[in-house]
Amino acid sequence: MSAVPKSALLLTPESYRRIDREVAKFPAEHKGSAVMASLAIAQKQLGWLSKEVIEEVGDYLGMPAIAVYEVASFYGMYNLEPTGRFKITLCTNLPCALSGANRAAARLKEKLGIGFGETTADGCFSLKEGECLGACGDAPVLLVNNERMESFMSDDRLDALLGELRQAK
Secondary structure: OOOOOOHHHHOOOOHHHHHHHHOOOOOHHHHHHHHHHHHHHHHHOOOOOOOOHHHHHHHOOOOOHHHHHHHHHHHOHHHHHHOOEEEEEEEOOOOHHHHHHHHHHHHHHHHHHHOOOEEEEOEEEEEEEOOOOOOHHHHEEEEEEOOHHHHEOOHHHHHHHHHHHHOOO
């Protein structure tokens, strides 16, 4: 596909192979269409998207860094700052709020000792307020590291999840 930029010091050859697989899904003149997948791959490797990583992805896709940043800053699944080992994103939109998200938020804040947008001192957890996760019937819902959805989050289920994640740390 594209040549790995000479300045590429952040992404691994395996990440570039994965990006190439995404780029191949689009016509050559539209390889920028793989920007979202490329950012997800970079974030999976590094945990967050620094300015340098955004520039590297832009160089590789032939896009201005600002265009890549616009995508990364628009969508809530991208981390533009370092996060804890486990990023917990709790949906607080109206259907979830009406079904216990405010209670779940209070429980998480109490148990973790942090608020939305913060990370625990040990770097284990970050808590984020999220937009609709598309599972209103299962409210309240949350995502762990943008990959694992948990539904019907009662206090007991929240406590069990935090215990499980602490053990996995």
